[in-house]
Amino acid sequence: SQQGEEDPQALSIQEGENATMNCSYKTSINNLQWYRQNSGRGLVHLILIRSNEREKHSGRLRVTxxxxxxxxxxxxxxxxxxxxxxxxxxxxxxxxxxxKLTFGTGTRLQVTL
Amino acid sequence: DAGITQSPRHKVTETGTPVTLRCHQTENHRYMYWYRQDPGHGLRLIHYSYGVKDTDKGEVSDGYSVSRSKTEDFLLTLESATSSQTSVYFCAIRGTSDTQYFGPGTRLTVL
Known part of the structure; x- marks a missing residue:
């Protein structure tokens, strides 16, 4: 079963705009992590937020x-x-x-020029 | 990439044949993981290892076995491949602060 479910499944925006993706989960956690995957490649870790944290920033990324x-x-x-x-x-x-990480099904982000 | 390689990168095999996928790391990490990625399911954990000869099952372990005889190598074996095991397989290691670093993946097709 999937612990995390992302919303939306797909998102298309123009360059310069902000993109927001949401994740919901079901059980208690120690931490939550976000990863990025370019087409045909492995996943790359973006940011980790622990259960006692409410917000975290890394460059252009903000996680709550x-x-x-x-x-x-x-x-x-x-x-x-x-x-x-x-x-x-x-x-x-x-x-x-x-x-052990439990992954959601992902959000596909398309950023157009 | 945390020094993670997977081999082979692509494999086509027939139903009923055994298949072994290899994950190799160069940085002496204790924890290693095997996942499969399928459309609509994200990544699902198959097996993981917490040391040499120490392994445990993940969410979708049926039909798979693993072995870790050396720190640097984690092998995933499909004893008798089935079409439902057609997937992309990713190996990962656990780095600092509980983050995971992934290999490039192996695309397996079972005909």
């Missing part, structure tokens, strides 16, 4: 986490064509030292 609603959002500001990719949230409900 609301554990009471079991949801997270990823905001990409001033999008560029190079941001075109699929974005996945992944939850880590770590038990002991075993860190």
């Amino acid at each position: 986490l609301d554990t009471s609603k079991k949801s997270s959002s990823l905001l990409i500001t001033a999008s560029r064509a190079a941001d075109t990719a699929s974005y996945f949230c992944a939850t880590d409900a770590k038990r002991g030292t075993a860190s």
Whole structure:
């Protein structure tokens, strides 16, 4: 079963606009992570937010986490064509030292010129 | 890429044949993972390893086995491939702060 579900499934915006993707999950987590995947490539880690954090920034990325609603959002500001990719949230409900990620189905972002 | 390679990168095989995929890392990470990626399902964990000869099942482990005889290598075996195992397989290692780093993937087609 999928722990994280992204919304929307697909998003098309113009360069310079902001892109917001949402992720909902079902069980308690230790942390939530966002990954990017370019077509035909492996996933690349973007940002990690721990369960005791509410907001985190990294460059043009802003992630929020609301554990009471079991949801997270990823905001990409001033999008560029190079941001075109699929974005996945992944939850880590770590038990002991075993860190296992459960991925959502992803949001496909298309940024046009 | 955290020094992760996967081999082969592409493979076409027939139903019922055994298949072994290899993941190799060069940075001595303890944790290694195998995932499969299918349309509409995202990535799903097959098996993972937390040390040499220490492995455990993931969400979709049926039909798969793994072995880790050396820190740097994590093998995924399909004992008797089925068409439902046609997928893209990704290996990952766990780096610092619980983040994972992924290999380039292996595209497997079972006819």
